[in-house]
Amino acid sequence: MTEFARFELDGGGSVVVEVDEEPGVSRAARPGRVLRDARASFEKALTDVRDAASTALDQFRTMSRPPDEVELKFGVKLDAEAGAVIAKTGVQGQFEVKLRWRRNDLPIEEEVVEETED
Template structure:
């Protein structure tokens, strides 16, 4: 698979992150369609798009947990998903075989376990 390199200046230091993608955006040329140029500009911060998607998902998880009441609310809650970085569409939740994957683990502790 091709690798897209995303380079940014962070804290006055140049940082490059290599991201494996299905297809690299085409390079601008004299006869290139304007849509391809916009796609290339959009692909510049794939990693940032992925982090933004993760942050939005985390916010929804926290809000969902806050809505749970009483004994239904777990003591621990974990959500695991994969983010696919695509040069054409940006960051999306990746699918596993034919469906999107979302793994949720909830844990309830007894009063004795909470005191440990």
């Protein structure tokens, strides 16, 4: 069964997002599609993920030799109950971090770091 969550927008209106079905919940009276209202606004749902990305970025900016470029990549999943969460791959949440240092006289140095969270 397809389920949708409606996230209100702070400026008015709403956005509807397809979400995973709640495990263990059977909706016998409403076959087909289900529309639920999300607990938080779309903006509020994304705020926590934005703050997490900002915190991770600050960690790399404060290195003893900070990189010239930082690329932080992760998936965001929207949930009617939890809001926005960092999506998992397999059994673990995943960040992909790419750090670059540039020197005028040398080619680009690149280090790729992958972090996973349980």
